[in-house]
Amino acid sequence: GQNIDQPTEMTATEGAIVQINCTYQTSGFNGLFWYQQHAGEAPTFLSYNVLDGLEEKGRFSSFLSRSKGYSYLLLKELQMKDSASYLCAPRGNSGYALNFGKGTSLLVTP
Amino acid sequence: DAGVIQSPRHEVTEMGQEVTLRCKPISGHNSLFWYRQTMMRGLELLIYFNNNVPIDDSGMPEDRFSAKMPNASFSTLKIQPSEPRDSAVYFCASSYQGATGQPQHFGDGTRLSIL
Numbered sequence: 001g002q003n004i005d006q007p008t009e010m011t012a013t014e015g016a017i018v019q020i021n022c023t024y025q026t027s028g029f030n031g032l033f034w035y036q037q038h039a040g041e042a043p044t045f046l047s048y049n050v051l052d053g054l055e056e057k058g059r060f061s062s063f064l065s066r067s068k069g070y071s072y073l074l075l076k077e078l079q080m081k082d083s084a085s086y087l088c089a090p091r092g093n094s095g096y097a098l099n100f101g102k103g104t105s106l107l108v109t110p
Numbered sequence: 111d112a113g114v115i116q117s118p119r120h121e122v123t124e125m126g127q128e129v130t131l132r133c134k135p136i137s138g139h140n141s142l143f144w145y146r147q148t149m150m151r152g153l154e155l156l157i158y159f160n161n162n163v164p165i166d167d168s169g170m171p172e173d174r175f176s177a178k179m180p181n182a183s184f185s186t187l188k189i190q191p192s193e194p195r196d197s198a199v200y201f202c203a204s205s206y207q208g209a210t211g212q213p214q215h216f217g218d219g220t221r222l223s224i225l
Contacts, residue, residue: 031211033213033214041218042201042216042217042218042219043153043201043216044216045213045214045215048211048213050211087153096141096158096160096165096205096207097143097155097158097165097166098143098155098214099155100145100152100153100154100155101152102151102152102153103152103153
């Protein structure tokens, strides 16, 4: 089975940097995805890591340490529109399915 | 390009009724996933298909739930009989599995309320 742990809520200020952590336990490992979900909308893909290290994509970066079962999503230059839920989704070796954590609800304040 | 298309967007029905949710995946995608999202349990995988074949249905709550994928461009999730605890947002997602790291693309979801 899979166990995924993320903080439930975080608050940050517009223009700041925030790091959302995710720890996981999976049966095997075949990559980790981060998704963003605005209230009332569908999840949308943000990033994918399969090797250790940092993947940078504009204002968003994602880090992975496979040996520690740990990932984080780093959001820079926060904007009000970044207020959303962020879902960590590691993939084990049981096919192509993802199991999602309950997500971290991020509130960006002025 | 058209994304994943789900219908209906909203459904309100009385308990005991049959509910059918529909999904059209993105053309060319060979995997399709059904999820259920609630505040209490988050986003849960119900079942997924690869090349129209059900691969893992261990997340289907009970026999009242069934899913089919008769062809590469259509899938249904059926609840019969429905119960109030089935109230949730149901998402369909599709992806192309054949290359590493291909993400799942989600439809807008069906908001289901069972009275």
